[in-house]
Amino acid sequence: MKPEGFPRRLRLRRRREFLRVQRGGRKVHTRFFLVFVAPTPRGVIEEGIGDGNPGLPGPRLGVTVTRKVGKAVKRNRIKRLVREAYRRERGSLPTGLDMVWVAKREAVETTLTAVLLDMRTLAERLHRAPLHSSKGSR
RNA sequence: CGAGGAGGACAAGGUGAUCGCGGCGGCGGCUCUCGAGCGGUCGUCGAGGAAAGUCCGGGCUCCACAGGGCAGGGUGCUGGCGCAGGCCAGUCAGGGCGACCUGAAGGAAAGUGCCACAGAAAGCAAACCGCCCGUGCUCGCACGGGCAAGGGUGAAAGGGUGCGGUAAGAGCGCACCGGGCUCCUGGCGACAGGGACCGCACGGUAAACCCCACCCGGAGCAAGGCCGAGCAGGGACGCACCCGGAGGUGGCAACACCUUCGGGCAGGGGUAGCCCGCCCCGUCCCGGGUAGUGCCGCACAGAGGAAUGAUCACCACCCGGCGAGAGCGAUCGACCCGGGGACAGAACCCGGCUUACGACCUCGCUCGACCG
RNA sequence: UCGGGGAUCGUCUAAUGGUAGGACAGCAGGUUCUGGUCCUGCUUAUCAAGGUUCGAAUCCUUGUCCCCGAG
Numbered sequence: 001m002k003p004e005g006f007p008r009r010l011r012l013r014r015r016r017e018f019l020r021v022q023r024g025g026r027k028v029h030t031r032f033f034l035v036f037v038a039p040t041p042r043g044v045i046e047e048g049i050g051d052g053n054p055g056l057p058g059p060r061l062g063v064t065v066t067r068k069v070g071k072a073v074k075r076n077r078i079k080r081l082v083r084e085a086y087r088r089e090r091g092s093l094p095t096g097l098d099m100v101w102v103a104k105r106e107a108v109e110t111t112l113t114a115v116l117l118d119m120r121t122l123a124e125r126l127h128r129a130p131l132h133s134s135k136g137s138r
Numbered sequence: 139c140g141a142g143g144a145g146g147a148c149a150a151g152g153u154g155a156u157c158g159c160g161g162c163g164g165c166g167g168c169u170c171u172c173g174a175g176c177g178g179u180c181g182u183c184g185a186g187g188a189a190a191g192u193c194c195g196g197g198c199u200c201c202a203c204a205g206g207g208c209a210g211g212g213u214g215c216u217g218g219c220g221c222a223g224g225c226c227a228g229u230c231a232g233g234g235c236g237a238c239c240u241g242a243a244g245g246a247a248a249g250u251g252c253c254a255c256a257g258a259a260a261g262c263a264a265a266c267c268g269c270c271c272g273u274g275c276u277c278g279c280a281c282g283g284g285c286a287a288g289g290g291u292g293a294a295a296g297g298g299u300g301c302g303g304u305a306a307g308a309g310c311g312c313a314c315c316g317g318g319c320u321c322c323u324g325g326c327g328a329c330a331g332g333g334a335c336c337g338c339a340c341g342g343u344a345a346a347c348c349c350c351a352c353c354c355g356g357a358g359c360a361a362g363g364c365c366g367a368g369c370a371g372g373g374a375c376g377c378a379c380c381c382g383g384a385g386g387u388g389g390c391a392a393c394a395c396c397u398u399c400g401g402g403c404a405g406g407g408g409u410a411g412c413c414c415g416c417c418c419c420g421u422c423c424c425g426g427g428u429a430g431u432g433c434c435g436c437a438c439a440g441a442g443g444a445a446u447g448a449u450c451a452c453c454a455c456c457c458g459g460c461g462a463g464a465g466c467g468a469u470c471g472a473c474c475c476g477g478g479g480a481c482a483g484a485a486c487c488c489g490g491c492u493u494a495c496g497a498c499c500u501c502g503c504u505c506g507a508c509c510g
Numbered sequence: 511u512c513g514g515g516g517a518u519c520g521u522c523u524a525a526u527g528g529u530a531g532g533a534c535a536g537c538a539g540g541u542u543c544u545g546g547u548c549c550u551g552c553u554u555a556u557c558a559a560g561g562u563u564c565g566a567a568u569c570c571u572u573g574u575c576c577c578c579g580a581g
Binding site for chain 1: 157159189190443448449481482483
């Protein structure tokens with residue numbers, strides 16, 4: 001797999017998955033985003049990326065930008081920036097997690113470097129205080 | 139030179155590098171529930187003039203429907219075109235010094251309603267302060283009559299201005315302007331121009347009800363159709379054996395067979411060493427329909443938490459500063475420094491409208507300033 | 511994406527086309543030793559821009575924002 005790619009298996013793609021992470025996950029605030037983190041369900045990890053080997057090469061990512069942040073162009077831009085930052089920093093993020101990045105209203109003014117900074121801070125915090133899979137949901 | 143007007147054409151500014159995304163096709167790979175899933179690589183394609191708002195309309199799909207009328211909704215100067223509330227050309231009205239722009243612009247003489255406050259009076263004529271004449275007297279008031287010019291109220295008070303006229307006045311008469319009606323001319327028409335007649339009768343409001351003319355079924359791709367595990371539901375089958383009771387048939391009988399009732403035994407797995415006990419489990423068919431982000435609808439971008447992005451370099455462009463230099467002058471403006479890149483993201487497709495917005499080109503278009 | 515509804519003081523809510531009213535809140539004063547209750551007074555609004563009308567919160571057009579339904 002490409003070292004900086006973002007394949008389909010690493011994306012949250014259903015409303016159910018988003019809701020599970022947002023309801024049961026830990027909340028981490030950054031300057032422009034509210035990030036929910038929850039452990040990835042076991043079955044998904046066992047399936048892996050579909051090459052027969054279990055395990056995922058990084059956390060799974062979902063991005064939510066609501067209408068209150070802006071119109072379509074601005075919202076698309078924020079999502080692209082988050083995905084770009086994720087691609088760059090995927091190697092340093094802990095695996096076995098699902099993340100949902102919810103943009104705050106101020107995120108309209110964000111830049112790639114700011115999102116990269118948020119991503120690195122988040123990675124550091126997750127490594128320092130890891131999430132136990134047993135208390136991921138409530 | 140500045141400020142405008144009209145028309146046209148364009149729209150991530152171009153090139154390169156690196157890291158990425160989505161669809162389709164080719165060739166390898168991995169996985170398993172064998173039909174897909176996931177990755178790799180190569181090729182190819184991948185947002186707009188408004189993709190936006192959803193204001194009109196058409197296609198498409200489902201529902202309803204014999205025909206006609208009423209109700210309801212929409213449109214509303216004229217001519218032409220159109221499926222369309224649109225477009226083109228014109229008329230009239232309004233705005234602008236102007237080039238030009240804007241306009242839901244039918245009917246108030248079919249009927250109804252409303253016109254607050256103020257004012258005497260708000261639609262049919264009337265008279266508060268007044269003006270004039272007459273009579274009376276207590277001499278500035280009362281009564282009778284004439285008038286509607288002046289004052290006052292109001293958004294609006296029954297044509298306007300001027301002259302004549304009169305007791306005072308009044309289209310009472312006249313001139314001009316406005317209006318009505320009729321005729322002629324031009325025009326397909328809205329309408330325009332001209333003439334005769336009428337002293338003027340008919341306030342406003344229809345984006346109030348309404349009248350007239352024309353048009354209109356309802357919903358929407360989350361429409362609609364197809365395939366469909368699992369679970370729940372319904373139906374059929376479930377072997378084989380033993381004992382006893384009742385009935386029937388055959389037989390001399392023992393007995394055999396059939397129907398029915400009661401009882402027993404009956405397979406596999408799990409849990410304890412074993413037993414008891416407890417728990418779970420069959421096959422086939424049926425239609426409805428969920429998951430499957432399934433297939434069709436569905437496209438020379440595309441249906442999925444929804445792809446066309448990020449960074450860097452150079453060039454071009456624009457703005458500001460500086461002002462070498464050019465020119466008689468208004469003015470133009472090299473190098474250098476700093477900054478900038480509009481509005482905005484397809485979601486069934488198409489036509490029109492509206493709104494947002496950048497820079498460009500053309501004009502024998504307009505206005506202004508300055509110079510010669 | 512499609513369809514529907516709405517916008518009035520800080521909040522909730524009225525207003526046949528004719529002065530934008532009420533309640534709560536806020537402020538000031540009074541009553542009270544103080545606070546509360548109570549009484550009196552005051553401040554504050556028609557989403558924006560055009561149009562129709564003598565006159566618009568109301569009618570019409572365009573735009574902005576919010577809410578609801580449909581997976």
